[in-house]
Amino acid sequence: AVKQAVIAAKITGAIEQMPVVLGSPVKEGDLLVQLRAGEISAKVLQAEAQLEQARRNLERERKLLQKNAATAEMVKSLEEMYRIAEASHREARTMLDYTRITAPFDGVVTAKKASVGDLATPGAPLLHLEDSSRLQVVASVPETLVLQLRAGDKLPVHIPAADLDLAGTVAEVAPAADPLSRTATVKLDIEASSRMRTGQFTRVTVTGQQKDALFVPAAAVRRFGQLERIFVISDNTARLRLVRTGMTLQDQVEILSGLEPGERIAIPLDAELVDGQPVTLIP
Numbered sequence: 001a002v003k004q005a006v007i008a009a010k011i012t013g014a015i016e017q018m019p020v021v022l023g024s025p026v027k028e029g030d031l032l033v034q035l036r037a038g039e040i041s042a043k044v045l046q047a048e049a050q051l052e053q054a055r056r057n058l059e060r061e062r063k064l065l066q067k068n069a070a071t072a073e074m075v076k077s078l079e080e081m082y083r084i085a086e087a088s089h090r091e092a093r094t095m096l097d098y099t100r101i102t103a104p105f106d107g108v109v110t111a112k113k114a115s116v117g118d119l120a121t122p123g124a125p126l127l128h129l130e131d132s133s134r135l136q137v138v139a140s141v142p143e144t145l146v147l148q149l150r151a152g153d154k155l156p157v158h159i160p161a162a163d164l165d166l167a168g169t170v171a172e173v174a175p176a177a178d179p180l181s182r183t184a185t186v187k188l189d190i191e192a193s194s195r196m197r198t199g200q201f202t203r204v205t206v207t208g209q210q211k212d213a214l215f216v217p218a219a220a221v222r223r224f225g226q227l228e229r230i231f232v233i234s235d236n237t238a239r240l241r242l243v244r245t246g247m248t249l250q251d252q253v254e255i256l257s258g259l260e261p262g263e264r265i266a267i268p269l270d271a272e273l274v275d276g277q278p279v280t281l282i283p
Contacts, residue, residue, distance in 0.1 A: 001130035009120035010098045013037040026103040033101040047089040054085040107131040139204045140183035156205040162195040215252040231266040240275035
């Protein structure tokens with residue numbers, strides 16, 4: 001999902017309510033978790049009392065100042081004490097708001113890692129929330145191919161589990177490659193479908209650079225230890241040639257070195273050929 005969030009608590013407290021289950025659709029602002037934190041409620045009451053006391057003291061001193069029965073310095077000091085009490089009250093109210101965790105956006109609960117009665121601690125995941133209306137494919141593209149991708153490019157996407165073939169639009173291309181896998185992360189926007197589930201395996205096709213390659217039937221290559229051998233027919237004689245192979249495609253093997261295009265090769269059957277053995281070409 002493009003929009004996803006790991007829901008965690010900012011304070012420590014026992015979970016009092018969790019009115020959602022796996023798959024529950026929620027709207028922005030809906031209650032996800034309610035924590036029990038009596039000590040925070042007590043601090044709010046204490047901060048309210050201190051704020052009210054600071055307000056009364058300030059108002060009394062201001063009236064005395066009008067009658068020249070107080071000093072301006074004392075009024076200024078009480079004003080500062082009032083601002084301190086006001087800030088403490090605001091902090092306590094904010095901490096109390098942390099006991100109520102609501103949905104940051106419309107979505108679906110995709111993971112539930114806690115239950116009522118569990119102790120929530122700061123940063124520990126409680127729920128996972130995802131907006132399934134906008135989906136992306138996250139692919140690791142080899143560094144040799146990622147340089148040709150740009151935002152807005154279209155790539156074929158296949159989802160085997162859903163048997164879907166889609167066109168993905170490149171949304172993000174990581175500017176750095178992973179030094180271990182030599183790949184870079186690419187994100188593609190795709191059209192959502194009821195048959196899709198986040199976390200499904202997806203195959204993305206990226207066209208590489210075309211090049212000419214030399215292939216021979218796999219049966220023509222014989223291995224002897226670490227050596228790869230092939231027989232070339234020259235003047236009706238079998239000549240042993242050492243080669244280096246590359247990729248294999250079905251029953252064809254790529255020859256990287258040791259053979260030139262147009263040369264005639266032998267495919268040994270039951271009897272093994274030897275270097276210099278005369279052969280007869282059958283039309």
